[in-house]
Amino acid sequence: MTQTSQRTPIAVLISGNGSNLQALIDAQPHSHYDIQLVISNRPNVKGLDRAKSAGIETLVLDHKAYDSREAFDLAMIDALDAKQVQVVILAGFMRILTSAFTHHFLGRMLNIHPSLLPKYPGLDTHQRALEAGDSEHGLSIHFVTAELDGGPVILQAKVTIEQNDSVETLRQKIHTLEHQTYPLVADWLASGTLTLEDNKVRFKGELLTAPLDFAEITQRER
Structure with missing residues:
Protein backbone atom coordinates (compact mmCIF):
# COMPACT_ATOMS: atom_id res chain seq x y z
CA MET A 1 0.00 0.00 0.00
CA THR A 2 2.93 2.33 0.62
CA GLN A 3 3.74 4.44 -2.41
CA THR A 4 7.11 6.16 -2.60
CA SER A 5 6.46 8.70 -5.35
CA GLN A 6 2.70 8.98 -5.31
CA ARG A 7 0.10 9.37 -2.64
CA THR A 8 -2.26 6.48 -1.94
CA PRO A 9 -5.63 6.82 -3.70
CA ILE A 10 -8.47 6.73 -1.19
CA ALA A 11 -12.24 7.13 -1.25
CA VAL A 12 -14.60 8.52 1.38
CA LEU A 13 -18.14 7.19 1.85
CA ILE A 14 -20.69 9.61 3.27
CA SER A 15 -24.40 9.94 3.91
CA GLY A 16 -24.78 13.53 5.08
CA ASN A 17 -23.03 16.68 6.22
CA GLY A 18 -19.49 15.44 5.68
CA SER A 19 -17.66 17.31 8.44
CA ASN A 20 -15.13 14.49 8.78
CA LEU A 21 -14.75 14.52 5.02
CA GLN A 22 -13.88 18.21 5.28
CA ALA A 23 -11.25 17.44 7.91
CA LEU A 24 -9.74 14.83 5.58
CA ILE A 25 -9.77 17.31 2.69
CA ASP A 26 -8.12 20.01 4.80
CA ALA A 27 -5.34 17.65 5.91
CA GLN A 28 -4.77 16.16 2.44
CA PRO A 29 -1.96 18.51 1.27
CA HIS A 30 0.26 17.28 4.10
CA SER A 31 -0.78 13.62 3.96
CA HIS A 32 0.11 10.42 2.15
CA ASP A 49 -20.84 20.06 -2.03
CA ARG A 50 -17.72 19.92 0.15
CA ALA A 51 -16.11 17.42 -2.22
CA LYS A 52 -17.06 19.38 -5.35
CA SER A 53 -15.66 22.58 -3.84
CA ALA A 54 -12.36 20.77 -3.38
CA GLY A 55 -12.37 19.48 -6.95
CA ILE A 56 -12.96 15.87 -5.91
CA GLU A 57 -15.02 13.53 -8.07
CA THR A 58 -18.36 12.57 -6.53
CA LEU A 59 -20.79 9.74 -7.14
CA VAL A 60 -24.32 9.29 -5.81
CA LEU A 61 -25.43 5.68 -5.49
CA ASP A 62 -28.91 5.84 -4.02
CA HIS A 63 -29.34 2.59 -2.09
CA LYS A 64 -33.10 2.77 -2.65
CA ALA A 65 -32.50 2.19 -6.35
CA TYR A 66 -31.07 -1.29 -5.71
CA ASP A 67 -32.98 -4.52 -5.16
CA SER A 68 -30.77 -5.70 -2.33
CA ARG A 69 -27.98 -4.66 0.00
CA GLU A 70 -25.70 -7.02 -1.92
CA ALA A 71 -26.45 -5.35 -5.25
CA PHE A 72 -25.77 -1.91 -3.79
CA ASP A 73 -22.47 -2.99 -2.27
CA LEU A 74 -21.37 -4.61 -5.53
CA ALA A 75 -22.06 -1.33 -7.35
CA MET A 76 -19.85 0.46 -4.83
CA ILE A 77 -17.07 -2.11 -5.25
CA ASP A 78 -17.18 -1.64 -9.02
CA ALA A 79 -16.97 2.15 -8.68
CA LEU A 80 -14.12 2.02 -6.17
CA ASP A 81 -12.11 -0.55 -8.10
CA ALA A 82 -12.55 1.47 -11.30
CA LYS A 83 -10.75 4.35 -9.56
CA GLN A 84 -8.08 1.95 -8.21
CA VAL A 85 -8.91 3.01 -4.68
CA GLN A 86 -6.60 1.43 -2.10
CA VAL A 87 -8.15 2.75 1.13
CA VAL A 88 -11.81 3.37 2.01
CA ILE A 89 -12.79 5.78 4.78
CA LEU A 90 -16.30 5.64 6.24
CA ALA A 91 -17.27 9.14 7.33
CA GLY A 92 -20.83 9.16 8.57
CA PHE A 93 -21.85 6.48 6.09
CA MET A 94 -25.16 5.22 7.46
CA ARG A 95 -25.33 1.83 5.81
CA ILE A 96 -24.51 -1.61 7.20
CA LEU A 97 -22.04 -3.18 4.78
CA THR A 98 -22.24 -6.76 3.54
CA SER A 99 -19.51 -9.27 4.28
CA ALA A 100 -18.62 -9.26 0.58
CA PHE A 101 -17.78 -5.56 0.79
CA THR A 102 -15.90 -5.76 4.09
CA HIS A 103 -13.90 -8.77 2.86
CA HIS A 104 -12.99 -6.98 -0.37
CA PHE A 105 -11.49 -4.07 1.55
CA LEU A 106 -10.32 -5.95 4.64
CA GLY A 107 -7.35 -4.17 6.18
CA ARG A 108 -7.96 -1.21 3.88
CA MET A 109 -11.08 0.34 5.41
CA LEU A 110 -11.57 2.53 8.48
CA ASN A 111 -14.56 3.66 10.49
CA ILE A 112 -14.89 6.19 13.29
CA HIS A 113 -17.39 5.50 16.06
CA PRO A 114 -18.51 7.94 18.79
CA SER A 115 -17.85 5.77 21.83
CA LEU A 116 -15.02 4.00 23.60
CA LEU A 117 -15.57 0.60 22.03
CA PRO A 118 -16.48 -2.06 23.02
CA LYS A 119 -18.84 0.23 24.94
CA TYR A 120 -21.93 1.35 23.05
CA PRO A 121 -21.79 -0.04 19.52
CA GLY A 122 -24.62 1.20 17.32
CA LEU A 123 -26.56 4.42 17.75
CA ASP A 124 -27.32 7.01 20.46
CA THR A 125 -23.92 6.63 22.08
CA HIS A 126 -23.88 10.04 23.80
CA GLN A 127 -27.27 9.45 25.39
CA ARG A 128 -26.25 5.98 26.52
CA ALA A 129 -23.05 7.28 28.11
CA LEU A 130 -24.99 9.94 30.01
CA GLU A 131 -27.68 7.51 31.16
CA ALA A 132 -25.02 5.11 32.42
CA GLY A 133 -23.43 7.84 34.52
CA ASP A 134 -20.06 7.41 32.83
CA SER A 135 -17.23 9.72 33.85
CA GLU A 136 -15.65 9.69 30.40
CA HIS A 137 -16.70 9.27 26.79
CA GLY A 138 -14.88 9.38 23.51
CA LEU A 139 -14.34 7.96 20.06
CA SER A 140 -12.78 4.89 18.51
CA ILE A 141 -11.21 4.54 15.08
CA HIS A 142 -11.15 0.94 13.95
CA PHE A 143 -10.59 -1.35 11.01
CA VAL A 144 -13.86 -2.44 9.44
CA THR A 145 -14.74 -6.12 9.54
CA ALA A 146 -18.01 -7.97 8.99
CA GLU A 147 -18.91 -7.42 12.65
CA LEU A 148 -20.77 -4.13 13.14
CA ASP A 149 -18.52 -1.68 15.04
CA GLY A 150 -16.48 -4.74 15.98
CA GLY A 151 -13.23 -4.48 14.02
CA PRO A 152 -9.89 -4.08 15.83
CA VAL A 153 -9.63 -0.64 17.42
CA ILE A 154 -6.61 1.41 16.37
CA LEU A 155 -6.94 4.62 18.35
CA GLN A 156 -9.21 6.12 20.98
CA ALA A 157 -9.64 9.70 22.14
CA LYS A 158 -11.37 10.52 25.42
CA VAL A 159 -13.28 13.41 26.95
CA THR A 160 -14.38 13.93 30.53
CA ILE A 161 -18.15 13.99 31.05
CA GLU A 162 -18.92 17.08 33.10
CA GLN A 163 -21.95 17.42 35.36
CA ASN A 164 -23.64 19.88 33.00
CA ASP A 165 -22.92 17.95 29.80
CA SER A 166 -25.82 17.12 27.48
CA VAL A 167 -26.10 14.99 24.36
CA GLU A 168 -25.37 18.09 22.29
CA THR A 169 -22.30 19.23 24.26
CA LEU A 170 -20.88 15.71 24.14
CA ARG A 171 -21.53 15.56 20.42
CA GLN A 172 -19.60 18.79 19.91
CA LYS A 173 -16.68 17.59 22.04
CA ILE A 174 -16.48 14.34 20.09
CA HIS A 175 -16.77 16.10 16.72
CA THR A 176 -13.78 18.28 17.59
CA LEU A 177 -11.73 15.19 18.40
CA GLU A 178 -12.93 13.38 15.27
CA HIS A 179 -11.61 16.15 13.05
CA GLN A 180 -8.21 15.92 14.73
CA THR A 181 -7.85 12.13 14.83
CA TYR A 182 -9.41 10.79 11.63
CA PRO A 183 -7.01 12.44 9.16
CA LEU A 184 -4.10 11.26 11.31
CA VAL A 185 -5.14 7.60 11.26
CA ALA A 186 -6.08 7.77 7.56
CA ASP A 187 -2.57 9.05 6.88
CA TRP A 188 -1.06 6.17 8.87
CA LEU A 189 -2.98 3.64 6.78
CA ALA A 190 -2.14 5.37 3.51
CA SER A 191 1.57 5.50 4.36
CA GLY A 192 1.80 1.85 5.45
CA THR A 193 2.53 2.83 9.06
CA LEU A 194 -0.62 0.96 10.03
CA THR A 195 -1.65 -2.54 8.92
CA LEU A 196 -4.08 -5.29 9.88
CA GLU A 197 -2.60 -8.74 10.43
CA ASP A 198 -4.62 -11.75 11.60
CA ASN A 199 -7.29 -9.40 13.00
CA LYS A 200 -4.68 -7.49 15.00
CA VAL A 201 -3.39 -3.94 14.55
CA ARG A 202 0.27 -3.45 13.67
CA PHE A 203 1.54 0.11 14.13
CA LYS A 204 5.09 1.10 13.19
CA GLY A 205 6.01 -2.56 13.02
CA GLU A 206 4.66 -3.47 16.47
CA LEU A 207 1.47 -5.38 17.25
CA LEU A 208 -0.79 -3.32 19.51
CA THR A 209 -2.04 -4.93 22.70
CA ALA A 210 -4.40 -2.01 23.35
CA PRO A 211 -5.70 0.91 21.28
CA LEU A 212 -3.45 3.92 20.93
CA ASP A 213 -4.42 6.86 23.15
CA PHE A 214 -4.66 10.15 21.25
CA ALA A 215 -3.75 12.25 24.30
CA GLU A 216 -0.55 10.26 24.80
CA ILE A 217 0.38 10.57 21.13
CA THR A 218 -0.09 14.33 21.06
CA GLN A 219 1.86 14.69 24.30
CA ARG A 220 4.80 12.74 22.85
CA GLU A 221 4.83 14.93 19.74
CA ARG A 222 5.10 18.18 21.73
Missing part, protein backbone atom coordinates in the same frame (compact mmCIF):
# COMPACT_ATOMS: atom_id res chain seq x y z
CA TYR A 33 -3.41 10.05 0.73
CA ASP A 34 -5.22 11.52 -2.25
CA ILE A 35 -9.03 11.50 -2.18
CA GLN A 36 -9.99 10.16 -5.60
CA LEU A 37 -13.72 9.72 -5.03
CA VAL A 38 -16.50 10.59 -2.61
CA ILE A 39 -19.55 8.30 -2.70
CA SER A 40 -22.85 9.19 -1.06
CA ASN A 41 -25.84 6.90 -0.76
CA ARG A 42 -28.05 9.98 -0.48
CA PRO A 43 -28.38 12.75 -3.08
CA ASN A 44 -28.15 16.47 -2.33
CA VAL A 45 -26.22 16.24 0.94
CA LYS A 46 -23.72 18.87 2.05
CA GLY A 47 -20.83 16.44 1.95
CA LEU A 48 -21.13 16.27 -1.84
Whole structure:
Protein backbone atom coordinates (compact mmCIF):
# COMPACT_ATOMS: atom_id res chain seq x y z
CA MET A 1 0.00 0.00 0.00
CA THR A 2 2.93 2.33 0.62
CA GLN A 3 3.74 4.44 -2.41
CA THR A 4 7.11 6.16 -2.60
CA SER A 5 6.46 8.70 -5.35
CA GLN A 6 2.70 8.98 -5.31
CA ARG A 7 0.10 9.37 -2.64
CA THR A 8 -2.26 6.48 -1.94
CA PRO A 9 -5.63 6.82 -3.70
CA ILE A 10 -8.47 6.73 -1.19
CA ALA A 11 -12.24 7.13 -1.25
CA VAL A 12 -14.60 8.52 1.38
CA LEU A 13 -18.14 7.19 1.85
CA ILE A 14 -20.69 9.61 3.27
CA SER A 15 -24.40 9.94 3.91
CA GLY A 16 -24.78 13.53 5.08
CA ASN A 17 -23.03 16.68 6.22
CA GLY A 18 -19.49 15.44 5.68
CA SER A 19 -17.66 17.31 8.44
CA ASN A 20 -15.13 14.49 8.78
CA LEU A 21 -14.75 14.52 5.02
CA GLN A 22 -13.88 18.21 5.28
CA ALA A 23 -11.25 17.44 7.91
CA LEU A 24 -9.74 14.83 5.58
CA ILE A 25 -9.77 17.31 2.69
CA ASP A 26 -8.12 20.01 4.80
CA ALA A 27 -5.34 17.65 5.91
CA GLN A 28 -4.77 16.16 2.44
CA PRO A 29 -1.96 18.51 1.27
CA HIS A 30 0.26 17.28 4.10
CA SER A 31 -0.78 13.62 3.96
CA HIS A 32 0.11 10.42 2.15
CA TYR A 33 -3.41 10.05 0.73
CA ASP A 34 -5.22 11.52 -2.25
CA ILE A 35 -9.03 11.50 -2.18
CA GLN A 36 -9.99 10.16 -5.60
CA LEU A 37 -13.72 9.72 -5.03
CA VAL A 38 -16.50 10.59 -2.61
CA ILE A 39 -19.55 8.30 -2.70
CA SER A 40 -22.85 9.19 -1.06
CA ASN A 41 -25.84 6.90 -0.76
CA ARG A 42 -28.05 9.98 -0.48
CA PRO A 43 -28.38 12.75 -3.08
CA ASN A 44 -28.15 16.47 -2.33
CA VAL A 45 -26.22 16.24 0.94
CA LYS A 46 -23.72 18.87 2.05
CA GLY A 47 -20.83 16.44 1.95
CA LEU A 48 -21.13 16.27 -1.84
CA ASP A 49 -20.84 20.06 -2.03
CA ARG A 50 -17.72 19.92 0.15
CA ALA A 51 -16.11 17.42 -2.22
CA LYS A 52 -17.06 19.38 -5.35
CA SER A 53 -15.66 22.58 -3.84
CA ALA A 54 -12.36 20.77 -3.38
CA GLY A 55 -12.37 19.48 -6.95
CA ILE A 56 -12.96 15.87 -5.91
CA GLU A 57 -15.02 13.53 -8.07
CA THR A 58 -18.36 12.57 -6.53
CA LEU A 59 -20.79 9.74 -7.14
CA VAL A 60 -24.32 9.29 -5.81
CA LEU A 61 -25.43 5.68 -5.49
CA ASP A 62 -28.91 5.84 -4.02
CA HIS A 63 -29.34 2.59 -2.09
CA LYS A 64 -33.10 2.77 -2.65
CA ALA A 65 -32.50 2.19 -6.35
CA TYR A 66 -31.07 -1.29 -5.71
CA ASP A 67 -32.98 -4.52 -5.16
CA SER A 68 -30.77 -5.70 -2.33
CA ARG A 69 -27.98 -4.66 0.00
CA GLU A 70 -25.70 -7.02 -1.92
CA ALA A 71 -26.45 -5.35 -5.25
CA PHE A 72 -25.77 -1.91 -3.79
CA ASP A 73 -22.47 -2.99 -2.27
CA LEU A 74 -21.37 -4.61 -5.53
CA ALA A 75 -22.06 -1.33 -7.35
CA MET A 76 -19.85 0.46 -4.83
CA ILE A 77 -17.07 -2.11 -5.25
CA ASP A 78 -17.18 -1.64 -9.02
CA ALA A 79 -16.97 2.15 -8.68
CA LEU A 80 -14.12 2.02 -6.17
CA ASP A 81 -12.11 -0.55 -8.10
CA ALA A 82 -12.55 1.47 -11.30
CA LYS A 83 -10.75 4.35 -9.56
CA GLN A 84 -8.08 1.95 -8.21
CA VAL A 85 -8.91 3.01 -4.68
CA GLN A 86 -6.60 1.43 -2.10
CA VAL A 87 -8.15 2.75 1.13
CA VAL A 88 -11.81 3.37 2.01
CA ILE A 89 -12.79 5.78 4.78
CA LEU A 90 -16.30 5.64 6.24
CA ALA A 91 -17.27 9.14 7.33
CA GLY A 92 -20.83 9.16 8.57
CA PHE A 93 -21.85 6.48 6.09
CA MET A 94 -25.16 5.22 7.46
CA ARG A 95 -25.33 1.83 5.81
CA ILE A 96 -24.51 -1.61 7.20
CA LEU A 97 -22.04 -3.18 4.78
CA THR A 98 -22.24 -6.76 3.54
CA SER A 99 -19.51 -9.27 4.28
CA ALA A 100 -18.62 -9.26 0.58
CA PHE A 101 -17.78 -5.56 0.79
CA THR A 102 -15.90 -5.76 4.09
CA HIS A 103 -13.90 -8.77 2.86
CA HIS A 104 -12.99 -6.98 -0.37
CA PHE A 105 -11.49 -4.07 1.55
CA LEU A 106 -10.32 -5.95 4.64
CA GLY A 107 -7.35 -4.17 6.18
CA ARG A 108 -7.96 -1.21 3.88
CA MET A 109 -11.08 0.34 5.41
CA LEU A 110 -11.57 2.53 8.48
CA ASN A 111 -14.56 3.66 10.49
CA ILE A 112 -14.89 6.19 13.29
CA HIS A 113 -17.39 5.50 16.06
CA PRO A 114 -18.51 7.94 18.79
CA SER A 115 -17.85 5.77 21.83
CA LEU A 116 -15.02 4.00 23.60
CA LEU A 117 -15.57 0.60 22.03
CA PRO A 118 -16.48 -2.06 23.02
CA LYS A 119 -18.84 0.23 24.94
CA TYR A 120 -21.93 1.35 23.05
CA PRO A 121 -21.79 -0.04 19.52
CA GLY A 122 -24.62 1.20 17.32
CA LEU A 123 -26.56 4.42 17.75
CA ASP A 124 -27.32 7.01 20.46
CA THR A 125 -23.92 6.63 22.08
CA HIS A 126 -23.88 10.04 23.80
CA GLN A 127 -27.27 9.45 25.39
CA ARG A 128 -26.25 5.98 26.52
CA ALA A 129 -23.05 7.28 28.11
CA LEU A 130 -24.99 9.94 30.01
CA GLU A 131 -27.68 7.51 31.16
CA ALA A 132 -25.02 5.11 32.42
CA GLY A 133 -23.43 7.84 34.52
CA ASP A 134 -20.06 7.41 32.83
CA SER A 135 -17.23 9.72 33.85
CA GLU A 136 -15.65 9.69 30.40
CA HIS A 137 -16.70 9.27 26.79
CA GLY A 138 -14.88 9.38 23.51
CA LEU A 139 -14.34 7.96 20.06
CA SER A 140 -12.78 4.89 18.51
CA ILE A 141 -11.21 4.54 15.08
CA HIS A 142 -11.15 0.94 13.95
CA PHE A 143 -10.59 -1.35 11.01
CA VAL A 144 -13.86 -2.44 9.44
CA THR A 145 -14.74 -6.12 9.54
CA ALA A 146 -18.01 -7.97 8.99
CA GLU A 147 -18.91 -7.42 12.65
CA LEU A 148 -20.77 -4.13 13.14
CA ASP A 149 -18.52 -1.68 15.04
CA GLY A 150 -16.48 -4.74 15.98
CA GLY A 151 -13.23 -4.48 14.02
CA PRO A 152 -9.89 -4.08 15.83
CA VAL A 153 -9.63 -0.64 17.42
CA ILE A 154 -6.61 1.41 16.37
CA LEU A 155 -6.94 4.62 18.35
CA GLN A 156 -9.21 6.12 20.98
CA ALA A 157 -9.64 9.70 22.14
CA LYS A 158 -11.37 10.52 25.42
CA VAL A 159 -13.28 13.41 26.95
CA THR A 160 -14.38 13.93 30.53
CA ILE A 161 -18.15 13.99 31.05
CA GLU A 162 -18.92 17.08 33.10
CA GLN A 163 -21.95 17.42 35.36
CA ASN A 164 -23.64 19.88 33.00
CA ASP A 165 -22.92 17.95 29.80
CA SER A 166 -25.82 17.12 27.48
CA VAL A 167 -26.10 14.99 24.36
CA GLU A 168 -25.37 18.09 22.29
CA THR A 169 -22.30 19.23 24.26
CA LEU A 170 -20.88 15.71 24.14
CA ARG A 171 -21.53 15.56 20.42
CA GLN A 172 -19.60 18.79 19.91
CA LYS A 173 -16.68 17.59 22.04
CA ILE A 174 -16.48 14.34 20.09
CA HIS A 175 -16.77 16.10 16.72
CA THR A 176 -13.78 18.28 17.59
CA LEU A 177 -11.73 15.19 18.40
CA GLU A 178 -12.93 13.38 15.27
CA HIS A 179 -11.61 16.15 13.05
CA GLN A 180 -8.21 15.92 14.73
CA THR A 181 -7.85 12.13 14.83
CA TYR A 182 -9.41 10.79 11.63
CA PRO A 183 -7.01 12.44 9.16
CA LEU A 184 -4.10 11.26 11.31
CA VAL A 185 -5.14 7.60 11.26
CA ALA A 186 -6.08 7.77 7.56
CA ASP A 187 -2.57 9.05 6.88
CA TRP A 188 -1.06 6.17 8.87
CA LEU A 189 -2.98 3.64 6.78
CA ALA A 190 -2.14 5.37 3.51
CA SER A 191 1.57 5.50 4.36
CA GLY A 192 1.80 1.85 5.45
CA THR A 193 2.53 2.83 9.06
CA LEU A 194 -0.62 0.96 10.03
CA THR A 195 -1.65 -2.54 8.92
CA LEU A 196 -4.08 -5.29 9.88
CA GLU A 197 -2.60 -8.74 10.43
CA ASP A 198 -4.62 -11.75 11.60
CA ASN A 199 -7.29 -9.40 13.00
CA LYS A 200 -4.68 -7.49 15.00
CA VAL A 201 -3.39 -3.94 14.55
CA ARG A 202 0.27 -3.45 13.67
CA PHE A 203 1.54 0.11 14.13
CA LYS A 204 5.09 1.10 13.19
CA GLY A 205 6.01 -2.56 13.02
CA GLU A 206 4.66 -3.47 16.47
CA LEU A 207 1.47 -5.38 17.25
CA LEU A 208 -0.79 -3.32 19.51
CA THR A 209 -2.04 -4.93 22.70
CA ALA A 210 -4.40 -2.01 23.35
CA PRO A 211 -5.70 0.91 21.28
CA LEU A 212 -3.45 3.92 20.93
CA ASP A 213 -4.42 6.86 23.15
CA PHE A 214 -4.66 10.15 21.25
CA ALA A 215 -3.75 12.25 24.30
CA GLU A 216 -0.55 10.26 24.80
CA ILE A 217 0.38 10.57 21.13
CA THR A 218 -0.09 14.33 21.06
CA GLN A 219 1.86 14.69 24.30
CA ARG A 220 4.80 12.74 22.85
CA GLU A 221 4.83 14.93 19.74
CA ARG A 222 5.10 18.18 21.73
